[in-house]
Amino acid sequence: MSIEIKNISKQFGEFKALDNINLEVASGELLALLGPSGCGKTSLLRVIAGLETPDDGQILFHGEDATDTHVRERQVGFVFQHYALFRHMTVFENVAFGLRVRPKKTRPSEAEIKKRVHRLLELVQLDWLADRFPAQLSGGQRQRIALARALAVEPRVLLLDEPFGALDTKVRKELRRWLRRLHDEIHVTSVFVTHDQEEALEVADRVVVMNKGKIEQVGTPAEVYDTPASPFVYQFLGDINLFHSRVHDGWAEVAGARITQTDEPNAANATLYVRPHEIDLSRVAAGSSIAGVVSHIRLLGSTVRLEVEVAEHDAVEVELTRERYAEGDWKVGEAVWLNPREAKVYLAG
Amino acid sequence: MATIALTQRSIVTTEVPWVRYTLTTLALLLIGLFLVLPLFTVFYEALKKGWGLYLTALVEPDALSAIKLTLTAAAIAVPLNLVFGVAAAWAIAKFDFRGKSVLITLIDLPFAVSPVVAGLIYVLMFGAQGWWGPWLMDHDIKVIFAIPGIVLATVFVTFPFVARELIPLMEAQGSEEEQAAMTLGASGWQTFWRVTLPNIKWGLLYGVILANARAMGEFGAVSVVSGHIRGETNTLPLHVEILYNEYNFVGAFACASLLALLALVTLAAKSLVEWRTEQLAAAARRDAVE
Numbered sequence: 173m174s175i176e177i178k179n180i181s182k183q184f185g186e187f188k189a190l191d192n193i194n195l196e197v198a199s200g201e202l203l204a205l206l207g208p209s210g211c212g213k214t215s216l217l218r219v220i221a222g223l224e225t226p227d228d229g230q231i232l233f234h235g236e237d238a239t240d241t242h243v244r245e246r247q248v249g250f251v252f253q254h255y256a257l258f259r260h261m262t263v264f265e266n267v268a269f270g271l272r273v274r275p276k277k278t279r280p281s282e283a284e285i286k287k288r289v290h291r292l293l294e295l296v297q298l299d300w301l302a303d304r305f306p307a308q309l310s311g312g313q314r315q316r317i318a319l320a321r322a323l324a325v326e327p328r329v330l331l332l333d334e335p336f337g338a339l340d341t342k343v344r345k346e347l348r349r350w351l352r353r354l355h356d357e358i359h360v361t362s363v364f365v366t367h368d369q370e371e372a373l374e375v376a377d378r379v380v381v382m383n384k385g386k387i388e389q390v391g392t393p394a395e396v397y398d399t400p401a402s403p404f405v406y407q408f409l410g411d412i413n414l415f416h417s418r419v420h421d422g423w424a425e426v427a428g429a430r431i432t433q434t435d436e437p438n439a440a441n442a443t444l445y446v447r448p449h450e451i452d453l454s455r456v457a458a459g460s461s462i463a464g465v466v467s468h469i470r471l472l473g474s475t476v477r478l479e480v481e482v483a484e485h486d487a488v489e490v491e492l493t494r495e496r497y498a499e500g501d502w503k504v505g506e507a508v509w510l511n512p513r514e515a516k517v518y519l520a521g
Numbered sequence: 522m523a524t525i526a527l528t529q530r531s532i533v534t535t536e537v538p539w540v541r542y543t544l545t546t547l548a549l550l551l552i553g554l555f556l557v558l559p560l561f562t563v564f565y566e567a568l569k570k571g572w573g574l575y576l577t578a579l580v581e582p583d584a585l586s587a588i589k590l591t592l593t594a595a596a597i598a599v600p601l602n603l604v605f606g607v608a609a610a611w612a613i614a615k616f617d618f619r620g621k622s623v624l625i626t627l628i629d630l631p632f633a634v635s636p637v638v639a640g641l642i643y644v645l646m647f648g649a650q651g652w653w654g655p656w657l658m659d660h661d662i663k664v665i666f667a668i669p670g671i672v673l674a675t676v677f678v679t680f681p682f683v684a685r686e687l688i689p690l691m692e693a694q695g696s697e698e699e700q701a702a703m704t705l706g707a708s709g710w711q712t713f714w715r716v717t718l719p720n721i722k723w724g725l726l727y728g729v730i731l732a733n734a735r736a737m738g739e740f741g742a743v744s745v746v747s748g749h750i751r752g753e754t755n756t757l758p759l760h761v762e763i764l765y766n767e768y769n770f771v772g773a774f775a776c777a778s779l780l781a782l783l784a785l786v787t788l789a790a791k792s793l794v795e796w797r798t799e800q801l802a803a804a805a806r807r808d809a810v811e
Contacts, residue, residue: 196642221704222704223700223703223704243704244703244704244705244706244707244708245701245706246704247706248704249704250700250701250704252697252700252701256697256698256700256701257698257701258698258701258702258715258716259720260719260720269702269707269715270705270707273702273705273706273707273708273711273715274706307804318701321701321705322704322705324705325705325706345721397657414641
């Protein structure tokens with residue numbers, strides 16, 4: 173089931189939550205809506221679900237206009253950040269709910285309901301919890317039950333609102349891999365919302381980066397990470413260093429050093445973006461080096477972060493692997509040269 | 522809970538013994554003087570001249586009619602408030618709309634207004650000299666000094682109980698479960714009966730118990746609209762006053778003992794509900810594996 177989003181706008185009072193959004197979700201795809209809080213990603217998901225009405229625009233399911241279809245007829249599975257399990261029902265009854273509320277004509281028999289619920293509980297590997305109440309489950313288990321409940325109605329699309337947002341880091345990582353495997357198994361068109369770039373890049377087929385009610389970029393995880401379409405996407409998908417730069421003869425220069433080539437031959441004002449792990453340190457100046465002094469060193473598990481003070485600039489962060497850090501044997505207070513391996517230039521204005 | 526906390530309290534956070542004992546004695550003395558003694562007096566005075574007179578005072582026609590009227594008024598007012606309360610709480614807790622804070626204030630109004638004033642408002646509206654008085658008289662409908670007025674006054678004074686109890690509960694629960702039910706294809710009614718109501722049932726029961734106690738015990742507002750017609754528009758609290766003013770102490774205290782009993786039953790029921798809710802909450806906390 174494909175989803176087509178056409179010119180969707182939504183305003184809450186003075187706040188423009190969605191500003192003329194156009195997007196297509198291919199059938200069977202797992203799509204991530206990624207952005208900071210307040211960027212409109214959850215609003216967009218709720219508009220697709222029918223929990224929110226757009227001020228303008230259309231939602232098409234499989235080419236059919238679903239904009240005015242009530243949420244209960246839209247056949248979407250919705251998974252909430254805080255699970256929203258029915259607290260007074262057992263796990264079994266939670267999953268069976270969508271089948272039990274069907275009109276008599278289409279309601280499956282009790283035996284059929286039982287069979288289907290157990291099959292779903294097996295799918296999420298929690299069949300042994302059928303008689304428990306939601307309060308007796310861990311966060312990760314609750315979210316898997318919520319997913320089973322959403323799948324019980326055989327939804328045409330599955331929508332997940334920050335599904336791992338309320339879980340701790342370890343469970344979160346486990347569960348997102350599990351979700352990816354599950355999706356490969358059942359192939360239902362899915363859209364999930366997240367503010368965690370790592371999660372989006374790891375799980376999704378395609379990532380939609382949103383900011384201030386607009387789509388900044390749509391692409392595969394590799395595309396958005398390697399070729400960010402805007403400074404915002406660059407900043408949002410990982411840490412960055414900003415350099416004030418000017419372009420001269422087709423080269424972006426920082427403090428006189430030629431860092432990278434540009435399409436534009438000359439510009440007085442440009443910004444250079446370099447990721448911390450794309451900078452090498454050396455004790456001798458290479459062709460395109462920026463001088464600095466190491467001011468802080470922080471060990472972060474497998475990597476080491478060095479803060480380098482650069483004259484007339486904000487401090488620059490450099491990330492090295494433990495091995496490279498050991499090889500270099502860098503010390504605080506030491507004068508070093510920064511050599512950006514990769515850099516992206518955005519012209520001002 | 523409180524006693525456990527007390528015994529476990531360390532020497533650092535507690536007072537010296539004589540302060541503790543003085544304060545405790547003072548508190549117990551006050552409770553005894555202002556709560557236990559009056560309650561005891563009611564039953565003592567009622568039974569002073571023996572069971573026979575006590576029972577006679579209760580089955581006497583005027584008393585019976587007062588009991589019946591009180592029960593009738595409560596039987597109408599409490600279900601009405603149950604429906605209003607649930608509807609108002611549902612609207613306030615689950616939806617955002619213009620004028621929401623005005624509605625919340627309005628619901629609280631009966632708590633803020635003196636019951637006597639509430640009664641007077643109804644007299645002003647439906648009384649013979651009131652706004653709709655002439656029209657009502659032309660159509661031979663009696664509101665003031667009749668049962669409808671008593672019911673109206675009772676509904677007014679008990680209005681906030683159910684809603685007040687439910688609004689914070691429903692607000693805390695949010696509306697995500699209802700939304701989940703909708704995405705699963707449940708209709709509005711199905712959502713209400715299967716999801717919302719089970720989640721609020723204990724709070725609802727608590728509100729109903731309180732509303733019922735107030736409905737049966739209300740004096741001020743009912744007194745203004747009732748007209749004190751013996752055997753017709755006298756509720757139990759009004760009947761107590763009349764008997765007392767006539768120096769019929771046994772009768773007055775016998776009827777008062779009924780109201781006191783009602784209070785005791787209400788308290789017991791309320792404690793039971795509280796205990797049950799606390800148990801459910803504790804079970805949920807204990808079972809949470811997080």
